[in-house]
Each structure stands twice: as structure tokens, then as C-alpha cells.
Amino acid sequence: MAVQVTEAEWKIMECLWDHAPQTMGEITATLEPATGWTRQTVITLLKRMTEKGAVSMDDSGRAKKYVPLITREEASTEETHKFLRHVFRGKASLLVNHLVDSGDLSPEDLQDILRAVHGKKK
Numbered sequence: 001m002a003v004q005v006t007e008a009e010w011k012i013m014e015c016l017w018d019h020a021p022q023t024m025g026e027i028t029a030t031l032e033p034a035t036g037w038t039r040q041t042v043i044t045l046l047k048r049m050t051e052k053g054a055v056s057m058d059d060s061g062r063a064k065k066y067v068p069l070i071t072r073e074e075a076s077t078e079e080t081h082k083f084l085r086h087v088f089r090g091k092a093s094l095l096v097n098h099l100v101d102s103g104d105l106s107p108e109d110l111q112d113i114l115r116a117v118h119g120k121k122k
């Protein structure tokens with residue numbers, strides 16, 4: 001399922017991936033110190049995320065509880081593809097070349113990339 005989440009929604013997804021299910025109040029309490037989000041902001045985001053199929057809500061108890069419908073891996077894959085399409089014309093090689101040319105890769109990073117490439121060739 002290809003569900004795209006915004007940067008703000010990603011923060012909520014992180015909460016849910018770490019500990020689900022959670023109530024809106026629990027999510028707000030976790031995120032408020034870093035984001036300044038009010039209860040209403042979290043409600044708005046959760047409503048939007050429910051509509052797009054990123055989370056589901058269980059309202060059978062006293063408080064509504066939210067759980068993620070997509071995994072961290074699914075969301076990461078979608079975001080990676082979106083980033084590659086937007087910034088590097090869909091070409092992972094351009095991303096790797098950019099990282100190598102900029103000096104942002106450590107020797108360990110380069111070794112990890114080479115191991116991954118060689119592992120896929122087998």
C-alpha cells in the first residue's frame with residue numbers, strides 16, 4: 001500500500017511505530033514538548049491520516065486508540081522513492097554519486113554500500 005505521509009504525520013507515525021496502540025492524548029503528550037502541538041492539531045492530523053489509510057482508530061473503549069496501518073519500512077520505501085524521483089530524477093546512482101562527491105560518506109558507509117551491491121548481485 002503506497003501511502004504518503006507528510007513531515008508532520010511522520011512524527012505521529014514514529015510515536016505509533018514505537019508504541020501502539022496509543023490514544024490522541026498519549027500522542028499529544030509525547031509530541032507537545034518538541035512540536036508545541038495542541039490537542040486540536042493532533043486530532044486534525046490523526047483524522048487526515050485515518051482518511052488516507054495510514055492509521056486506523058478503535059473507538060470501542062473509553063478513549064479512541066490509534067494504530068499504524070503501514071510499517072516503518074513501507075513508509076521509508078515510499079519516501080525514498082519520492083525523494084529519488086523529485087531530487088535525482090529517479091536514479092539512485094545520482095544520489096550515490098552526489099554523496100561520494102560531497103564527501104558525506106565515511107569509508108564505512110562506502111563499504112556498506114559495496115557489500116549491499118555485491119550481496120544483491122549473488
